[in-house]
Amino acid sequence: MLDRYAIKLIKAPVNCVGLLLAKTPFTANQITVAGFGIGLLTLPALLYQQYWLALCFIIINRIFDGLDGALARRRGITDCGGFLDITLDFLFYSLVPFGFILADPTQNAVAGAFLIFAFVGTGSSFLAFAIMAGKRDIDNPVYQHKSLFYLGGLTEGTETIACFVLFCLFPAHFAPIAWIFGSLCWVTTATRIWAGYQTLKTPVG
Numbered sequence: 595m596l597d598r599y600a601i602k603l604i605k606a607p608v609n610c611v612g613l614l615l616a617k618t619p620f621t622a623n624q625i626t627v628a629g630f631g632i633g634l635l636t637l638p639a640l641l642y643q644q645y646w647l648a649l650c651f652i653i654i655n656r657i658f659d660g661l662d663g664a665l666a667r668r669r670g671i672t673d674c675g676g677f678l679d680i681t682l683d684f685l686f687y688s689l690v691p692f693g694f695i696l697a698d699p700t701q702n703a704v705a706g707a708f709l710i711f712a713f714v715g716t717g718s719s720f721l722a723f724a725i726m727a728g729k730r731d732i733d734n735p736v737y738q739h740k741s742l743f744y745l746g747g748l749t750e751g752t753e754t755i756a757c758f759v760l761f762c763l764f765p766a767h768f769a770p771i772a773w774i775f776g777s778l779c780w781v782t783t784a785t786r787i788w789a790g791y792q793t794l795k796t797p798v799g
Contacts (some may be wrong), residue, residue, distance in 0.1 A: 608660045608661065608663075608664045609664055609667075611661055611664060612661060612663075612664025612665050612667065612668055613668065615661060615664070615665045615668075616665060616668040616669060620665070621665070621669075622662045622663070622665040622666035622669065622675050623662070623674070623675050623678055625658055625661055625662040625665060626658070626659075626662040626675070626678050626679050626682060627678070627682070628658060629654070629655050629657075629658025629659055629661075629662065629682075630655070630658075630682040630685070630686060632651055632654050632655055632658065633651060633652070633654075633655030633682075633686045633689065634689070635651045636648045636651040636652055636655070636686075636689060636690060636693055637689055637692070637693045637696070639651060639693070640690070640693030640694055640696060640697050641693060641696045641697060642697075643697050643698075643765070645761075645762045645763075645765045646762065648693065648762055649758075649759065649762035649763070652690065652755070652758050652759070652762070655686060656755055659679070659683065662675075662679060663679070680721070683751075684713070684717045687713055687717075687754060688710050688713055690758050690761065691706040691709045691710050691713075691761075691772060692706065692710065694706055694761060694765070694768045694772075695707070697765070698768075701768070701769055702768050702769055702772070704769075705768065705769035705770075705772035705773050705776070706768070706772055708772065708773065708776045709772040709773075709775065709776040709779070711776070712775075712776035712777075712779035712780050712783070713779065715779060715780060715782075715783035716747065716749060716779050716782050716783050716786070719782075719783050719786040719787055719790065720747075720786065722790070723786065723790040723793075723794075726790070726794050730794075732793075747781075747782030747783075747785055747786055748778055748779075748781050748782045748785065749775065749778050749779045749781075749782045750782075753775075753778075754775075757771065757775045
């Protein structure tokens with residue numbers, strides 16, 4: 595819901611850094627993998643209940659996620675890069691609630707499992723429609739420079755990261771936040787399934 599506004603807000607500084615990165619030998623895929631590697635450090639940080647450190651790793655991961663796209667737009671967006679980016683993003687999104695489960699299984703396990711379950715719903719509905727949209731050459735005027743069709747919803751990337759920040763700032767309240775956000779994710783999943791089906795049931799042409 596908020597991604598379109600967040601993208602406009604960070605577009606200028608991210609593109610400036612992308613211009614600088616274009617002068618280096620680094621590739622967009624290398625930045626994607628490096629960002630994911632840093633994001634993996636969130637897991638041990640959460641395991642040992644170092645929540646501020648985990649928050650730092652989450653923020654760095656998301657910065658890298660913006661920079662790889664900025665560099666890709668400078669050098670050319672590729673299918674393999676888009677595939678790598680979205681796959682590692684979804685893995686990272688599931689890693690965070692799993693880390694909180696490890697930090698306190700007694701308090702967090704059920705709520706964390708519910709949130710991961712909800713992420714499966716948002717992720718699968720997102721990717722399934724993207725595949726069909728690609729087959730039909732459906733354009734998305736809101737996200738024109740993405741490697742695949744971005745189907746919006748109530749909970750998108752911006753809301754997810756805001757949720758992760760709340761987790762780290764208020765770890766004792768992980769469970770209620772996870773229940774609330776997971777429920778909102780299911781609203782997103784339901785609306786995506788409905789909207790996607792209504793769009794795709796129309797015969798091509």
